[in-house]
Amino acid sequence: MVTILQVSRQAGVSTATVSRVINNPEVVGIRTRERVQEVIERLGYRPNLVARDLASRSSRTIGVVINNFSSVYYGLMLEGVELALRKVGYKTIAESSQATSEGERQAWFSLLDRQCDGVVVHSDNLEDDELAVLLDRQPTSVLLNRYLKSHADRCVYLDNVQGGRLAAEYLISKGHRRIATITGPTKFYQTNDRLKGLHQGLAQAGITLDPDLVAEGDFHEAGGETATAHLLDTQKPFTALFCHNDEMAAGAMETCRRRGIRVPEEISILGFDDVNVASHLTPKLTTVRQPLREIGAAAGILAHSLATGEAANSGLQTVFEAEIVERATVMDAAP
Amino acid sequence: MVTILQVSRQAGVSTATVSRVINNPEVVGIRTRERVQEVIERLGYRPNLVARDLASRSSRTIGVVINNFSSVYYGLMLEGVELALRKVGYKTIAESSQATSEGERQAWFSLLDRQCDGVVVHSDNLEDDELAVLLDRQPTSVLLNRYLKSHADRCVYLDNVQGGRLAAEYLISKGHRRIATITGPTKFYQTNDRLKGLHQGLAQAGITLDPDLVAEGDFHEAGGETATAHLLDTQKPFTALFCHNDEMAAGAMETCRRRGIRVPEEISILGFDDVNVASHLTPKLTTVRQPLREIGAAAGILAHSLATGEAANSGLQTVFEAEIVERATVMDAAP
DNA sequence: CTGCCATATGTATTCGGTTACATCAAGGAA
């Protein structure tokens, strides 16, 4: 490995000058600068980032904590963070939490140990209190797709209440009045917000949500299947089913198919997220889209500006709205 | 930030001793050890990984270069790497290449600059020659899902020839004889290997592949759609269509649906990969599965053992076999 | 009691950079 010392010797200057050529070229005389650059080129010198980070007490890197790497939901947000930071010359490094509170803690700290200048945390499992304490201690960490009212300015998220309301309004506009829903785990704040929005939207039309038509799912396909079966078994009639994510909607469609229930003729199904499975289902899933890439990008930029102290975050959008993507699983309710 | 120096002062020992307590507890006297541990606990000390990496000239981490974070294909392999390395106490850090040769180079070097002990590279875009040179220079780097015969022991991959042959054998066993295929871009070695296997498998049954029934796709859904349209337009009859990945199979099914061609009654469709879209399509896609998590895990372990010099890699499986996952898109050909 | 060895701990250097401060030379103003 070639070090800055070797470059400096070859070029007949001090290491300080080489360092300047790399980080602050304009303060170096043009002749020396070119000579040093030539040597760097010739030796194929590349600065050791570890040493640089240590000396400069900054890593020009933002860390990201997500549940896992294998689902598109997290992948898209991570991609959003990475592409946005790339534009401002920052790197991204991600660590997975395995969807446990301990994993979230460990990943977060581990990123900090690596001297990430900021970290973007997607946490489903840590309690509000603990998050608040951690955010207080880590002034450059931000929350991804989670809202903590004590630290609202450190959160970048989808407005889930609005998303739930939108779902209600859309289904109502299609003439549905008996609406069922499959939620995520109730411990997730998303679940409660979407439910709250759903209630609001229904209330506007004078509809109240029948508690028997609310089933708890797990955000996975299997949970969607069993929850749907459960709803169907209650024998309470409903014409539309709002699932809190697309995977569960896929499960719902599967259960309907197995029971010979036609979608959307007999039951309309509405998903949430708009990840790729939505467009692969048959019929294609109508869903509430959340702009995951944009949300990730905003979170990355927020962490970056907190880290660099740039006030550039003023004006940054941190709350995002969901929108309906109409495909083929919702149709007008029979009059 | 609390440093090792502060801990050492509080505990009344030297920094060397604190360092030992952390990395080599058994050589420290039990009384001092406990005292130091108590101080570490009380102060909430966490070793600065950057400093540690610099001093020890190792980072206990393996880097991974992949195209992007948003597709399950890469996500699964990355997950495989991460989980496997976690078990041996190593960390993983990933960087995306944006699917360009320059991006692959940059990501690779950037990981090296961070002193990753090894790196797992998924490269579609670098030429064999350049890869060979880079692998020579980086004795702890390995190739993921790519085969370079000059560095066979540094590659972990699916046997694509076997995969192609398996596809042929399976379709033949279902009575198909007129078989079409949609490949990936021809510059990818996977494409050529799968095609070679397909030829081999067909040849065993005395069948030759009609060049007009080979269309080039792009590994994306859109490419699958247009390639299918193209194949259909040639008017040459075929009863089965082998797509080189699941996304293109999804596109193929879409085109068939639009043209009113029933799958599998009129045309059987076989995919490749077995990522989640496969099970969401209707009917569910029969496909050639590649064990992406396992492949990723093996690559991670290989890089790790090259890095640590452990001979543990002897006996490590580095070539993986594809297998058929039967679902609903392939049926017996009409006699 | 002496000497030797094993164990426990400290000292000081090192990793590869960055950066505050010192130094030096050249040019311009008085």
Place this chain on the structure above:
DNA sequence: TTCCTTGATGTAACCGAATACATATGGCAG
């Protein structure tokens, strides 16, 4: 000519740990 300013470069400390080597302590054999 002299002094001061400005720009270019060097010197040396420092970032926070790891570790080779030196040293101190205690136990035991002879």
